[in-house]
Every structure is written in structure tokens, then in C-alpha cells.
Amino acid sequence: MRRPLVVAIFFLLLLGIWQIAAASGRWSPVLLPSPALVGEYLWGALRDGSLGEAVIVTLKRLLIGYAIGVIIGLPLGLLTSTSDYFEDTIGALALGLQTLPSVCWVPLALLWFGQTEAAMLFVVVMGTVWSVVIATDTGARTIPPIYARAGRTMGSEGFDKWTRVILPASLPFVVSGMKQGWAFAWRSLMAAEIFVTILTGFGLGHLLQYGRELSAMDQVIGIMIVIVVIGLIADKALFSPWERMLHRRWGTGLK
Amino acid sequence: MIAHDSEPRASPPAELVVEGVDKWFRTDRTITHAIEDMSFRVAGGEFICLVGPSGCGKSTLLDIIAGLKTPEKGRVLADGQLVQGPGRHRLVMFQESALFPWLNVFGNVMFGLRRKRELTNRERRTIADYHLELVGLEKYKKAYVHELSGGMKQRVALARSLAPDPRVLLMDEPLSALDAITREQLCYDIQDIWQRRRKTIVLVTHDVREAVCFADRVILLSPSPGRIREEFRIPLPRPRDINSPELAHIAQRITAALKGYLTETNEAAE
Numbered sequence: 349m350r351r352p353l354v355v356a357i358f359f360l361l362l363l364g365i366w367q368i369a370a371a372s373g374r375w376s377p378v379l380l381p382s383p384a385l386v387g388e389y390l391w392g393a394l395r396d397g398s399l400g401e402a403v404i405v406t407l408k409r410l411l412i413g414y415a416i417g418v419i420i421g422l423p424l425g426l427l428t429s430t431s432d433y434f435e436d437t438i439g440a441l442a443l444g445l446q447t448l449p450s451v452c453w454v455p456l457a458l459l460w461f462g463q464t465e466a467a468m469l470f471v472v473v474m475g476t477v478w479s480v481v482i483a484t485d486t487g488a489r490t491i492p493p494i495y496a497r498a499g500r501t502m503g504s505e506g507f508d509k510w511t512r513v514i515l516p517a518s519l520p521f522v523v524s525g526m527k528q529g530w531a532f533a534w535r536s537l538m539a540a541e542i543f544v545t546i547l548t549g550f551g552l553g554h555l556l557q558y559g560r561e562l563s564a565m566d567q568v569i570g571i572m573i574v575i576v577v578i579g580l581i582a583d584k585a586l587f588s589p590w591e592r593m594l595h596r597r598w599g600t601g602l603k
Numbered sequence: 604m605i606a607h608d609s610e611p612r613a614s615p616p617a618e619l620v621v622e623g624v625d626k627w628f629r630t631d632r633t634i635t636h637a638i639e640d641m642s643f644r645v646a647g648g649e650f651i652c653l654v655g656p657s658g659c660g661k662s663t664l665l666d667i668i669a670g671l672k673t674p675e676k677g678r679v680l681a682d683g684q685l686v687q688g689p690g691r692h693r694l695v696m697f698q699e700s701a702l703f704p705w706l707n708v709f710g711n712v713m714f715g716l717r718r719k720r721e722l723t724n725r726e727r728r729t730i731a732d733y734h735l736e737l738v739g740l741e742k743y744k745k746a747y748v749h750e751l752s753g754g755m756k757q758r759v760a761l762a763r764s765l766a767p768d769p770r771v772l773l774m775d776e777p778l779s780a781l782d783a784i785t786r787e788q789l790c791y792d793i794q795d796i797w798q799r800r801r802k803t804i805v806l807v808t809h810d811v812r813e814a815v816c817f818a819d820r821v822i823l824l825s826p827s828p829g830r831i832r833e834e835f836r837i838p839l840p841r842p843r844d845i846n847s848p849e850l851a852h853i854a855q856r857i858t859a860a861l862k863g864y865l866t867e868t869n870e871a872a873e
Contacts, residue, residue, distance in 0.1 A: 492700065494697055494700060495703065497695075498695070498703075500689045501669055501670075501689045501691075501694055502694065502718060502763075503690075503719070512714075517704075517705065596747065597705055597747045597749075598704045599750065
């Protein structure tokens with residue numbers, strides 16, 4: 349019971365500081381709206397449905413693009429781990445492209461796909477896939493070779509070896525890679541939505557950008573808060589259960 | 604241990620023949636001669652121990668018998684059949700570190716069983732339960748590997764390698780990482796299980812006492828390249844106590860012989 353209390357006090361304190369700063373009159377309300385104003389915007393946007401719609405559009409792009417990225421990334425990572433030739437070629441490519449900030453894919457995606465959903469998905473996939481490749485590759489190369497040998501003597505070869513021994517053994521790496529991939533995908537999608545208006549759906553990034561164009565600071569801050577909250581929820585819902593499972597089985601991270 | 608009325612059928616133990624096995628390892632710059640012209644025969648149901656210091660190729664030999672490595676020369680026959688790859692009739696009880704952390708104890712024991720297509724799921728579970736009971740871990744079915752002590756991990760490894768009913772069991776230093784009391788207990792248990800399930804067992808170790816405790820015959824190896832030097836029959840009655848003076852006495856004799864070969868090898872190297 350004490351931990352939720354501490355959390356509540358902490359965030360109420362933050363809100364309080366914000367309220368005091370806004371009420372002090374030192375900054376124009378155009379630049380620093382009060383929490384109440386932001387709340388009012390969020391409530392309004394929620395009631396007229398624009399916020400809910402934007403959240404759904406954005407999450408749909410993110411989840412589909414992310415799933416495609418993971419589905420491509422996992423086997424590619426396992427492949428690069430099998431031979432030094434793949435490592436030197438595909439692995440090096442993956443490493444290079446992973447260091448490329450994913451927002452850099454936006455111009456290319458626009459020229460290739462135009463202002464379409466495909467461009468959005470492409471950016472998300474590129475944000476995801478390289479992190480997953482590298483993490484899977486590292487995982488599969490780092491696991492003790494004795495696992496594969498023990499598996500082989502018990503009749504686990506070929507496809508079975510990859511899905512039942514190598515992949516589960518590298519899970520601690522794979523999950524952290526997937527988490528990083530998620531973070532990159534989320535960032536790149538926001539960048540793409542801010543840069544590009546497409547008519548098939550207005551996402552959170554678009555709402556943020558309109559807020560800037562209208563100098564509506566309550567909208568800008570409100571949407572930013574929504575983006576942060578979605579990030580937090582995704583982390584808790586998607587990755588925390590995996591991490592808890594890993595800790596329980598591997599006996600790591602125990603207090 | 605409890606007598607079990609529904610003991611799963613045990614395959615007859617296989618006779619094992621190692622014939623003129625030679626093994627080299629090549630890296631970019633060096634060639635290491637790991638095993639030189641090794642030949643021996645293990646009767647069905649016999650327990651033999653290969654003893655030697657590090658570098659005598661004993662783990663490599665175990666891999667060759669398991670079919671995980673191919674020798675440069677020579678061959679291994681199990682019941683007259685040429686060993687050409689890993690097979691479930693020859694299973695290795697690796698050291699505890701080979702247990703799978705992503706599976707619980709039951710899942711680890713089931714791993715080899717799941718790969719035996721001829722079994723139904725119900726049969727698999729019955730066999731896994733039987734073997735967990737055999738090693739005294741039926742209460743720890745759901746535990747994960749890191750939650751077990753060293754001795755319990757070795758028991759899981761033993762159950763895992765016994766469950767698919769191999770005809771030859773290969774053991775790699777099963778007692779080496781254990782404290783004295785756990786060691787003594789596991790030593791009894793392995794003897795007991797061997798008598799109940801009658802496997803042909805080849806055990807490699809650097810620990811002479813461990814070897815004398817289990818073996819019908821102890822085969823002494825000397826290093827670089829690994830070679831067979833001498834063979835000792837161990838006439839002690841079973842079950843044997845790893846800490847008994849008679850056992851220590853025999854172990855002492857074998858250790859003395861081992862030291863002799865080591866100085867010989869060192870002098871030759873100088």
C-alpha cells in the first residue's frame with residue numbers, strides 16, 4: 349500500500365509545482381498553460397473523439413509495423429549468428445542502420461511510398477528491425493555452446509534446435525532487443541507523423557504538429573502527456589511480464 | 604529408495620567398442636594431438652571410468668562416443684553399429700551447467716522424451732515422473748534450475764539423461780563441483796540407480812576417488828596426446844563408500860601410477 353501512495357504524492361507534487369509556476373504570472377499562459385487548461389483540452393479532445401481516434405491510428409501503425417519488424421528481425425538475427433560471413437555482411441549492415449537515427453528514413457519513405465500508410469509502416473519497421481537483428485544475433489552467439497550440444501544428444505536438430513534451444517536460450521538478449529526496437533519504433537513513428545500529413549488517418553504526431561501551428565500550447569503539452577503515458581503503459585503491459593518471467597527462470601535481478 | 608511397481612521398461616545395455624581412435628584439433632597456427640590410438644571395449648552393463656589430468660582428451664573422447672565429434676582415425680561401435688552422429692541410445696549427463704534455465708525441472712526431464720515420437724504424451728509424463736522420483740526430486744517438479752542446490756542440479760541432469768532410456772550413459776565429472784556430504788550421497792545414488800536401471804556407463808573424471816567409487820574398471824590416461832596407460836580392475840563390493848579406507852587405498856595406488864606417467868611426460872617435454 350505504501351508504494352502507490354508514494355507514487356501518488358510524487359506526481360501530485362509535480363502537478364503542484366507546475367500549477368504554482370503557471371499561476372505566478374512570470375510566464376505567458378500562451379507558453380505555459382496551467383494544468384487545468386491542459387486538462388480541459390484533453391477532456392474536450394476525448395469527448396469529441398479526436399483524441400481517441402488519433403491514439404487508435406497511431407497505435408495501429410505502431411503495432412503492425414513493430415510486429416512486421418520483429419517477424420523479420422528474429423530469423424535474420426538467428427541467420428547472422430550462424431556464420432561469420434553473414435555476420436560480416438548482414439550483421440554489419442544491421443549495425444550501421446541501427447545507428448542511423450530512424451527519423452532519417454522519413455524522406456526516403458516519402459519518396460518511395462508517397463504520403464501513405466505504407467510510408468508510416470516502413471519507418472516503424474526500419475526503426476524496429478535492426479535492433480532486433482542485433483540483439484538476437486548477440487544472444488545466439490553468447491549462449492553457452494553446451495546447451496546446443498546437450499540438445500543435440502537428446503535429438504534436437506535443425507529447426508527444432510533453433511526454436512527449442514537457441515531461441516529460448518537467447519531470450520534475455522532478445523527481449524531487451526525487442527524493448528529497444530519498440531522504443532526506436534515509437535520515436536520514429538512520432539517523427540514521421542510530425543513531418544508528414546497523410547489523409548488516411550491523423551495520429552498523435554499530427555495533433556502535436558497542429559498544436560504547434562495553432563500555437564495551442566495546451567494541446568501540445570496535452571498530447572505530449574498522452575504520448576508519455578502510452579509509452580509507460582506499453583512498457584508495463586508488453587515487456588514487464590516478459591522480464592519478470594526471465595528473472596524468475598534465470599534467477600537474475602532478484603532482490 | 605522406494606521400489607516402484609510401474610517401472611518403465613529399460614532397454615538392454617549396449618556393448619561399446621572404441622577402436623584405434625585418433626583425434627587432432629587444428630587452429631590457424633597449431634595442431635594439437637588430443638587423442639592417440641585409443642582402443643578399449645566396454646561390456647554391456649559395465650561401468651568404466653576414464654581417469655586422467657586435464658589435457659588427456661577425456662572430454663573429447665566422451666564427445667566422440669556421444670557422436671558429437673568425429674575422430675580422424677578409428678571408430679566407435681555401439682552393439683556393432685558404427686557411431687556416426689548423436690543418438691538417443693548414447694546420452695551424455697553433462698555437468699549441471701547444461702540444464703536449460705528456460706524450462707523448469709519437469710520440462711528439462713521432458714526435453715529428450717518430447718523428441719521420442721513413439722511415445723504418447725501420457726507415457727512421457729509417466730516416465731518423467733518416474734525418473735524424478737528415482738533421483739528423489741518429485742517435489743521439485745516446478746522449480747527452476749537456479750532455485751536448486753548443486754547436488755539437486757546434478758540429480759536433474761541425471762534424470763534428464765536417464766529418462767529417454769539410453770543404452771549407454773556418458774558422464775562428465777558428475778561429482779566434481781559438489782561439497783563432501785552431497786558428493787557422498789550422490790555417489791550412493793548413482794550406484795543404486797545404475798544397479799536398478801543397468802546402463803553401460805562411461806564416466807570421465809580427473810578425480811581418482813570418484814573413479815574408484817564407481818568403476819568395474821578404471822582406465823588411466825596420460826596427457827598430450829591422450830593415451831591409455833594402464834587399466835585397473837576394482838574388486839570392491841558394492842555399494843561402495845567414497846570415503847572408505849579400502850577405497851582410499853586403491854585410489855592411492857592409481858594416483859601414484861598417474862604421477863609416474865606425468866613426470867615421464869614432463870621429462871620427455873624438456
